[in-house]
Amino acid sequence: MRTLNVDLGARAYPIHIGRGLLERPDLILPKLRARKVAVVTNETVGPLYLERLCAGLRLENLEVVGVVLPDGEAHKNWQTLNLIFDALLREHCERATTLIALGGGVVGDMSGFAAASYQRGIDYIQIPTTLLAQVDSSVGGKTAINHPLGKNMIGAFHQPRLVLADTETLSTLPARELSAGLAEVIKYGLIRDAGFFAWLERNIDALRALEPEALGWAIEQSCRHKAEIVAADETERGMRALLNLGHTFGHAIETGLGYGQWLHGEGVAAGTMMAAELSRRMGWLGEEDLARIERLFARAGLPVTGPALGVPRYLELMAHDKKVEAGKLRFVLLRGIGQAVVTDEAAMDDVAVAIEAREKS
Amino acid sequence: MRTLNVDLGARAYPIHIGRGLLERPDLILPKLRARKVAVVTNETVGPLYLERLCAGLRLENLEVVGVVLPDGEAHKNWQTLNLIFDALLREHCERATTLIALGGGVVGDMSGFAAASYQRGIDYIQIPTTLLAQVDSSVGGKTAINHPLGKNMIGAFHQPRLVLADTETLSTLPARELSAGLAEVIKYGLIRDAGFFAWLERNIDALRALEPEALGWAIEQSCRHKAEIVAADETERGMRALLNLGHTFGHAIETGLGYGQWLHGEGVAAGTMMAAELSRRMGWLGEEDLARIERLFARAGLPVTGPALGVPRYLELMAHDKKVEAGKLRFVLLRGIGQAVVTDEAAMDDVAVAIEAREKS
Numbered sequence A, B: 001m002r003t004l005n006v007d008l009g010a011r012a013y014p015i016h017i018g019r020g021l022l023e024r025p026d027l028i029l030p031k032l033r034a035r036k037v038a039v040v041t042n043e044t045v046g047p048l049y050l051e052r053l054c055a056g057l058r059l060e061n062l063e064v065v066g067v068v069l070p071d072g073e074a075h076k077n078w079q080t081l082n083l084i085f086d087a088l089l090r091e092h093c094e095r096a097t098t099l100i101a102l103g104g105g106v107v108g109d110m111s112g113f114a115a116a117s118y119q120r121g122i123d124y125i126q127i128p129t130t131l132l133a134q135v136d137s138s139v140g141g142k143t144a145i146n147h148p149l150g151k152n153m154i155g156a157f158h159q160p161r162l163v164l165a166d167t168e169t170l171s172t173l174p175a176r177e178l179s180a181g182l183a184e185v186i187k188y189g190l191i192r193d194a195g196f197f198a199w200l201e202r203n204i205d206a207l208r209a210l211e212p213e214a215l216g217w218a219i220e221q222s223c224r225h226k227a228e229i230v231a232a233d234e235t236e237r238g239m240r241a242l243l244n245l246g247h248t249f250g251h252a253i254e255t256g257l258g259y260g261q262w263l264h265g266e267g268v269a270a271g272t273m274m275a276a277e278l279s280r281r282m283g284w285l286g287e288e289d290l291a292r293i294e295r296l297f298a299r300a301g302l303p304v305t306g307p308a309l310g311v312p313r314y315l316e317l318m319a320h321d322k323k324v325e326a327g328k329l330r331f332v333l334l335r336g337i338g339q340a341v342v343t344d345e346a347a348m349d350d351v352a353v354a355i356e357a358r359e360k361s
Helices: A025-031 A045-059 A078-090 A105-117 A131-137 A167-172 A175-192 A194-208 A212-232 A239-244 A247-257 A264-281 A287-299 A311-319 A348-357 B025-031 B045-059 B078-090 B105-117 B131-137 B167-172 B175-192 B194-208 B212-232 B239-244 B247-257 B264-281 B287-299 B311-319 B348-358
Strands: A002-006 A013-018 A036-042 A063-069 A098-103 A124-128 A142-147 A150-157 A162-166 A331-334 A340-343 B002-006 B013-018 B036-042 B063-069 B098-103 B124-128 B142-147 B150-157 B162-166 B331-334 B340-343
Touching: A002 A212, A013 A212, A025 A045, A025 A162, A036 A045, A036 A078, A036 A105, A045 A063, A045 A098, A045 A167, A063 A078, A078 A105, A078 A142, A078 B078, A078 B142, A078 B150, A098 A105, A105 A124, A105 A131, A105 A142, A105 A150, A105 B105, A105 B150, A124 A131, A131 A167, A131 A175, A131 A212, A142 B078, A150 A247, A150 B078, A150 B105, A162 A167, A167 A212, A175 A194, A175 A212, A175 A239, A175 A264, A175 A287, A175 A340, A194 A212, A194 A287, A212 A239, A239 A247, A239 A331, A239 A340, A247 A264, A247 A311, A247 A331, A264 A287, A264 A331, A264 A348, A311 A348, B002 B212, B013 B212, B025 B045, B025 B162, B036 B045, B036 B078, B036 B105, B045 B063, B045 B098, B045 B167, B063 B078, B078 B105, B078 B142, B098 B105, B105 B124, B105 B131, B105 B142, B105 B150, B124 B131, B131 B167, B131 B175, B131 B212, B150 B247, B162 B167, B167 B212, B175 B194, B175 B212, B175 B239, B175 B264, B175 B287, B175 B340, B194 B212, B194 B287, B212 B239, B239 B247, B239 B331, B239 B340, B247 B264, B247 B311, B247 B331, B264 B287, B264 B331, B264 B348, B311 B348
Parallel strands: A013 A162, A036 A063, A036 A098, A098 A124, A124 A162, B013 B162, B036 B063, B036 B098, B098 B124, B124 B162
Antiparallel strands: A002 A013, A142 A150, A331 A340, B002 B013, B142 B150, B331 B340
8 A cells, every 4th residue: 555645734634545445444434533424426336336335334333324426527516416415414414424435536526515515614535436536636625516607616625634546446447437547647747747757658558457556656656746736735826727737628628518528538638739739839849749748648548639619619618717817818838748837828829720730620 | 984803814804894884995996806896695685785886896997797696594595506606607707706795694604605615715705784794694704505404504614805894784774683683792792791791781772773883882892702702713613612602592493483484683582591591590690690681682672582392392403403513412501691601511401491491482
């Protein structure tokens, strides 16, 4: 088992990574404020892992409330969030109850927001069961639900007390979702670690084959990078914005197609190619580096072009994005592999040409 | 104009109290991060004061988005909260937009929670227009909506950047609501200031007649007491619990009758009489002090007995209250006028007898 500490002062918490952590209630017990937990999962993950987790907790004489939500981004809304509140209130969960999120990013984001707002805030623990959630959405305290007019528009910053990333749960993950998670792993190399990017070029096949050593290392490095960034900038005013590499374009893709058509990581991969293309056109990124990025995404099983929405639609969708400040489009671009920067210097003409070059023809 | 500072370190904010503050955009401008504000009000307060506030803001070249909600505690729910989010998104409000709550406690609580969770947190300003909101719900950062199974069950701690208490707005407040606000004013005397309680005994008629000097002083003292308590204990683990004097019984009354039958302050007054009665039965409060409290509530136009729900129903409702920890009922009781304490020493027999003694026969 590998352990990282996310250093946030009074709200610091550990991330444990390893095989079989679902069956380690001893890691959970010291974090509880009462002998009652509510485990939130969904209809896909529940049948696979809920009982395994709950059995261990019950053996420790904990009272366990299970909440099973419908699966999918389409359900990341008020109605589903209310199912959690309904269960917590029906089962008389008090302020000292800890909520455990067992599932992917959607379960984590919704459970986190439920924990942030139930009785104005209760503790929660994340047990992410997808690669994407393990390397990204379980770290950093961002919680949210979607609104018909925008993704993740309603939420809170709420740090978990503990994250358990059980790599065994990836064995039941569809290949497409594994690839989507790899998009975020590759992102960390692109943002700030050229050495890790080169390591990924050598090990991408091992990762897709779920080779345990490679997987553990990739998750640890990704979490370390994100944890360092989050610790330095908890509320997203500066460095943390770098994590949004590919996301301005990516959100436009996800929204333009309707939530759930493309996976988040797929949107990020194609969006990152647009950001890289824009970086090249601004003279910031070399041809060869652009080609290396495209090759790695392709080998990871990810799209390297966006859907053909048309440039005007892309621009319109991006103007709705919450990373707009004072009406100006801010982008995260690359000044090389391992070196991302936030800028508002991109000319709209270049943005349009970059989108066009990376739209599916 | 009187000004108090709520000392919360990086989140400190001023409370201004005085006549005509609605028409003082100069107090608001320095607190804004962008030239756009969204003003949330309701169908009762809107026609009286919305245009007066907005006209001043527009003269300062601010873009102003107005959001008018249905009035009443019955609307303090998801559906109404979503009306705020719908408007913010439809009008492209960004993270730097400031939300202004113009209205009573319900508008303040909902707007505050909307501000806490819109894009994971934007700034907000409170302009409370009821006495209750001016002395209580606009101070302390508590925001929430109700759930069918309990009051204020979903919310956040989110501090305003500024509070403007315009005492002129009380001229349009129904007498019954003025009395309900006085219940909270009296509460501060009971909790920690015997001198203020005695001042209230001398000035209760002036307050009911909206005599400006008396009103200003009473609001300032109430806000000062609450601000001191909140500054010492922002997240309600210790001293802040004293503010809940009368609330455990009071919430039971409000829930038992169905939200909106009794005003919050009315529930608090009758609930405080039950707490005082229990204190007397435990030998903590003298007969004469109990009589003084009853007299002052009555002169303020408040109920001094609870509705006849029956003791078992009261106990059942209190067991659902969120101030239950580990299944034990905690109460705020009085060891004299001006001296409230939190205790779990009350015997259930005494609780039952106190309720019975203070139920309407």
